[in-house]
Amino acid sequence: ELIKLSKEHQHDKPVVVSSKIPYATLTSILEKIENESSRLKIISILSQFFEDILSASSIDKLIKIVYLVINRLGPDYEPDLELGLGETLLIKAISEGYGRATSKIKSDYKEVGDLGLVAQKSRSGQPTMFKPQPLDIDTVFANLTQIARSTGKDSQSKKIGIINKMLTACDPKTNEAKFLIRSLEGKLRIGLAEKTVLIALAQAFVNHEKKHKVHADELSKAEDIIREAFSQIPNYEVIIKNASEHGVFNLLDHVRLTPGIPVKPMLAKPTKSIGEVLDRFQHEEFTCEYKYDGERAQVHVLPDASVRIYSRNSEDMSQRYPDLISIITEFSKQQELHSMILDCEAVAWDRVQNKILPFQVLSTRKRKDVNEKDITVHICLFAFDLIYYNGESLITKSLAERREVLYNNFTTIEGKFQFATKKDSSNLDELQLFLDQSVKDSCEGLMVKMLNGTESFYEPSKRSRNWLKLKKDYLAGVGDSLDLVVIGAYNGRGKRTGTYGGFLLASYNQDSGELETTCKIGTGFSDEDLTNLYNKLHPTEIPNPRPHFVYDSTNSNAAPDVWFEPSLLFEVLTADLSLSPIYKAAHTEYGKGISLRFPRFLRIRDDKGIEDATSSTEVAEFYERQAHVN
Numbered sequence: 054e055l056i057k058l059s060k061e062h063q064h065d066k067p068v069v070v071s072s073k074i075p076y077a078t079l080t081s082i083l084e085k086i087e088n089e090s091s092r093l094k095i096i097s098i099l100s101q102f103f104e105d106i107l108s109a110s111s112i113d114k115l116i117k118i119v120y121l122v123i124n125r126l127g128p129d130y131e132p133d134l135e136l137g138l139g140e141t142l143l144i145k146a147i148s149e150g151y152g153r154a155t156s157k158i159k160s161d162y163k164e165v166g167d168l169g170l171v172a173q174k175s176r177s178g179q180p181t182m183f184k185p186q187p188l189d190i191d192t193v194f195a196n197l198t199q200i201a202r203s204t205g206k207d208s209q210s211k212k213i214g215i216i217n218k219m220l221t222a223c224d225p226k227t228n229e230a231k232f233l234i235r236s237l238e239g240k241l242r243i244g245l246a247e248k249t250v251l252i253a254l255a256q257a258f259v260n261h262e263k264k265h266k267v268h269a270d271e272l273s274k275a276e277d278i279i280r281e282a283f284s285q286i287p288n289y290e291v292i293i294k295n296a297s298e299h300g301v302f303n304l305l306d307h308v309r310l311t312p313g314i315p316v317k318p319m320l321a322k323p324t325k326s327i328g329e330v331l332d333r334f335q336h337e338e339f340t341c342e343y344k345y346d347g348e349r350a351q352v353h354v355l356p357d358a359s360v361r362i363y364s365r366n367s368e369d370m371s372q373r374y375p376d377l378i379s380i381i382t383e384f385s386k387q388q389e390l391h392s393m394i395l396d397c398e399a400v401a402w403d404r405v406q407n408k409i410l411p412f413q414v415l416s417t418r419k420r421k422d423v424n425e426k427d428i429t430v431h432i433c434l435f436a437f438d439l440i441y442y443n444g445e446s447l448i449t450k451s452l453a454e455r456r457e458v459l460y461n462n463f464t465t466i467e468g469k470f471q472f473a474t475k476k477d478s479s480n481l482d483e484l485q486l487f488l489d490q491s492v493k494d495s496c497e498g499l500m501v502k503m504l505n506g507t508e509s510f511y512e513p514s515k516r517s518r519n520w521l522k523l524k525k526d527y528l529a530g531v532g533d534s535l536d537l538v539v540i541g542a543y544n545g546r547g548k549r550t551g552t553y554g555g556f557l558l559a560s561y562n563q564d565s566g567e568l569e570t571t572c573k574i575g576t577g578f579s580d581e582d583l584t585n586l587y588n589k590l591h592p593t594e595i596p597n598p599r600p601h602f603v604y605d606s607t608n609s610n611a612a613p614d615v616w617f618e619p620s621l622l623f624e625v626l627t628a629d630l631s632l633s634p635i636y637k638a639a640h641t642e643y644g645k646g647i648s649l650r651f652p653r654f655l656r657i658r659d660d661k662g663i664e665d666a667t668s669s670t671e672v673a674e675f676y677e678r679q680a681h682v683n
């Protein structure tokens with residue numbers, strides 16, 4: 054096997070004439086991405102690299118490379134593949150691996166705020182007696198997987214042992230040590246969005262398959278296909294293998310919904326009034342359902358009769374919900390149920406008074422190692438959609454048809470399994486009453502959905518205008534709460550001394566991958582919240598803003614006292630949005646950024662990742678709709 058890098062990358066490393074791909078080849082690409090702010094250039098760097106690997110027919114290696122680039126070792130839904138080792142362990146490993154005192158490593162770390170750089174510096178300063186066997190992709194991937202999987206009492210020393218070996222093998226003339234440590238930390242810090250990786254993959258496949266010059270519309274078609282395939286099967290191995298075997302343009306004929314693999318859930322757009330809903334669905338048939346306030350639960354029954362439950366974020370929550378597993382297992386015993394994917398909201402339920410309990414109660418439920426007999430917070434599952442049933446995907450059936458299959462094959466068990474309460478009406482007064490009733494019944498408001506035709510198909514991963522949410526509490530503001538990334542904080546004064554007194558929040562620009570500042574927030578926090586947030590965020594402080602933070606660096610009011618490595622989302626309310634001289638959300642569209650006025654903290658959103666934050670485009674949409682109404 055001969056792996057030749059294209060001309061563009063040849064100067065990075067000598068052409069590789071072996072079946073191994075040096076780890077340094079990958080880290081030089083990561084370095085380029087880190088130093089590049091143009092998203093188009095990043096896509097081009099990545100797609101060229103992926104294409105080189107494809108040309109060498111190294112499908113297996115391409116899969117590993119893609120995972121290393123997104124700092125994962127397998128699909129999100131597979132447990133025990135998380136990296137994210139603590140700094141104490143890594144400091145110990147660097148110290149042992151490179152023979153430097155931990156105190157030195159610690160003081161360097163304090164100075165530069167990046168253990169990767171500290172490792173790199175330690176490596177360069179260390180004399181090398183002999184040249185060790187260079188690291189390659191397969192070895193690094195296998196070692197990282199072993200580290201992620203190792204548990205038990207000896208696991209710490211085992212992990213350090215593996216890391217030490219790898220650190221010693223890092224070539225001081227490359228940046229391997231830097232990226233290796235960052236990977237282990239679970240913080241690659243190159244600001245690369247998953248969407249960018251999918252586009253780069255699509256381009257790589259098209260360029261690889263087509264000999265002639267590729268048309269822009271071919272590229273965008275391939276991008277749509279890869280994105281659609283990934284939203285149905287978020288698994289790079291399945292996508293890459295099928296695209297390479299059948300061609301990227303035939304991918305969707307081969308990648309099918311599969312119970313056991315979570316589908317990226319369909320999402321809704323916010324609305325501010327029933328009037329707005331009626332405008333949108335003017336000539337269409339639609340249906341309203343209660344919007345339950347719990348946790349999204351995608352329930353899978355596999356052909357082997359096992360049951361799994363996935364979160365909004367595709368994480369396997371089966372361990373957390375043994376009670377739900379029992380309910381579903383009962384169902385599948387009673388009927389001819391071989392396989393299914395059911396979209397539900399899991400809601401806390403008061404078994405004495407037979408009613409829904411608020412989300413706050415659900416959030417007190419234990420998250421790990423739940424024993425069915427110890428459960429105190431009971432759950433009722435409210436089913437609102439059926440995506441797959443007995444071997445058949447239903448996503449290209451209308452909602453009316455999907456519902457029919459759901460209603461015909463399942464029955465209500467009060468307080469355990471119920472259908473989402475619904476009303477099919479387009480009468481304004483009736484809808485108003487239904488909205489009020491939903492709130493009396495402890496729901497957040499309504500979900501309004503297209504009922505018939507192709508527009509009512511289930512659209513995995515899309516925030517679709519065919520699903521609208523109408524949240525009663527937020528109708529007075531912009532119609533919804535926003536989920537924003539915490540990128541900085543201000544030191545507390547007076548009563549708040551010793552914790553942070555306020556935070557700098559940012560929206561996520563889905564096109565550029567940048568985090569654009571939207572507001573400073575200091576309202577809505579209890580003293581307890583502030584203490585907890587300090588403990589949570591203090592370890593993520595970084596000395597300088599990351600290159601993908603967009604803030605006004607010319608204005609001394611715009612920078613916070615401390616910056617954070619992005620890790621946390623706040624759900625916040627706002628009175629309204631306005632164009633701002635300081636903040637930057639959607640600034641490329643408006644010249645000025647949009648900011649939140651009188652923001653108020655509601656809670657931490659730990660079921661969402663950074664890329665699930667409210668996007669800058671959504672902030673702009675909120676702003677536009679507000680202007681339209683005023």
Ligand code: ATP
Binds near residue numbers: 318345346534
């Ligand atoms: P938020 O939960 O704050 O509204 P989100 O981004 O998680 O934000 P949205 O698209 O805004 O999700 O709202 C849809 C969410 O509402 C779903 O993810 C689901 O958890 C919940 N939900 C409750 N009842 C329903 C229902 N009848 N149909 C669809 N989703 C529902």
